[in-house]
Amino acid sequence: MAHWQGHRMGLFRLTVPLLKRSCGRTAISRHFVTWSQVRTASFWGSSKVTDWNKAVSEAEKIVGYPTSFMSLRCLLSDELSNVAMEMRRLVGTKHPLLKMARKFLYDGKHAIHTRGLLVLLMSKAAGPCQDEALSETMNSGIYPRQRSLAEIIEMINTANLIHKGVVNIAELQPSDGSVEDMHFGNKMSVLSGDFLLANASTGLAALNHTYVVELISSAIGDLVEAEFVGPRDKFGHPLLLSDQATIDDWERKAFLSSGSLIAKSCKAAMMLANHDKVKQEMAYAFGKHTALAHQLKEELQPYLGYSDSGVTVTVQGAPAILYVKLHPEKAKQFGFISNPDVNSKLLRRVIKNSDAIEQAKQLLQIHGQKALSALSTFTPSDARSALEKIVNAIVAV
């Protein structure tokens, strides 16, 4: 419980200046209502709880503490509180760092922090090591170094999100905010991202396991590589659909951008407990396929609703790629390929009513099945069934 309280204070410090300036008095209370509702929904249940929320909050109870895994030491550091204090300058601009900070607060529980949770559950599902040489004592079935690893993974992921939000000064629009303010936002993003990465690297060093350091460091490289895969414009934004893209390209990219970090950290958790190669590979496969399934689900989401408003479809997403493979002629006719001004409403409608959606759903099931079969090699336990529930919540469409 102490962790939870402390953590809330950290978040509070981080966001109060934002709220003060951006929303005015009435809005502050509105936002705090939202905040407590989020908590209510996940802790005491509500009629609207989805399978996902349920699976996650059950899982949180199993691993011992019910909140996010970002290191407290980091969140309460002078450096990050300085960034938070300075962030008021960004209010009114469209700098992504601002959005990132809000997201961190409002839906942090269910969008951002699941990576750490997966690592902890995986650690617990694998159980204690057979090797007597490991001197650590477990806490709720998890070794302290595995908990540190979960924190490190969260730091790396958050740093990556923050760094991806650095904007190019040359392509700014007047509506984004003044150049000075946007540059200031970049400065804050670079520094806070670097701060998290530096802390992650000292954290990794403290794990005293060179193979884990190597594996997780390579995952940081993969996250960067993902941003350069596929055709891009000169600012690094993905270009529109080409008719060359295959589902393998999609899988490669999805692995780099989300699979790698999860798969490698699940494997690293096994290495920290001296588990054998088989368990390491199974944990890796579980992480990889869960991440791919999750990515597919995200990309499918815009096509499953009824309304066009407020949905953004990803032009390099699996459903779009599958559609072009299935109907190359039609895709050309509708002007979906290599068209910088693609009609996204049309794109959404056409794909929604095509067989590409069914194929994408099948692909989702395949990855879900692969994740579950990797899990089945572990002995049954609370942690294992929590992981199964999470996978089932992902594949349910």
Added chain:
Amino acid sequence: MASGGRVTSLSRLHFGRNWAACRNYCRKFCTVRKHDVNSHRPFLCHPNSYCTFRTIKQHILCSQHCGEAWLQPNSRPTSTDQEHKSAVSSPYKLVAEDLSTLCNDIKKELSPSPAELKLLSQYHFDGKGKAFRPMVVMLAAKACNIHYHQHPTNNALLASQRVVAFIAEMIHTASLIHDDVIDLAATRRGRPSVQEAWGQRNAILAGNFIMSAACVALARIRNTEVIKILSQVLEDLVSGEFMQLGSKEDEDERFNHYLQKTYKKTASLLANSCKAVAVLSGCDESSIEQVYQYGRNIGIAFQLVDDLLDFISTEQLMGKPTAADLKLGLATAPVLFAAHQSNGIAHTKFLAEQHSNEAIKQISMLFPSDERNALITLTHNVLHRLK
């Protein structure tokens, strides 16, 4: 040229050498602990602590009365100096062969499949940089190996030490790329900077990629202590960058802040990578500490001179815009000293010399070798460089 005038004014700082009067002066005004009255050589208060503005002022007063004998590197009457004069050792030549493969070694670590990322991340490893850090690290490694064997022929670099040398360059380059985004610097090493050519977002990502490749190479050394030593550098670099944002109100505190920032932003990398190669050489604890202190002091001296050059040098020579720190409103030593109505340039130079003397003192404790003497030569080069 205005800057030329400033440089010559330095030489006017040479005072008469009335030793007796000076000794009395020093006894009166300097705390004995911080100033060796008999040898007339002020030294740093404690290897691990930083001088306050006041103690530096005291040292300067002393130095003015002690004469500039010890301030002149060529006439320093110490034994190390004579030794160094006799050895004809160009620091660069001693490790030229090892340095020649540096860029290729680094490029091997940086070969991701997307062509653009490869181009971006290898951009600065074109062999045109000074490679100052790898040179220091390699010389330190060789000096340590000789010290460990107590024999001047056992100087071959270990494979792991070579890796540390190129990791130092990778970490340095990655942090430069990030710094250029923070300062919006348009040029770097006489070429457009990465952020200028590819935009800020790509530059940040490329920096991260270089850093991750460096960490992978570091992990492959398979030595947990070395990993801890070098990951401390990353933490220091970013906390130094944060320190650059803020400033302190109090005069003493402000100077301390500046020196701490200098340690974290520049010296930590040199100090800790020297420490890492010393650990890998198998040297004993006290030698490791000496090599660390050498790196720390030469690093601080290096940055002080850098700040000085920012003040007086011309843009053409540096290959980067000068007076950039002033434009950015950063409080560097020359600025801080100038704010106190004293000769900022001379005082900064004085402080740099103090650190370089301390570096020489530390490294001189190792077993004598060409490499060790080259490290001593390097401290002089650092003080007298023009770019």
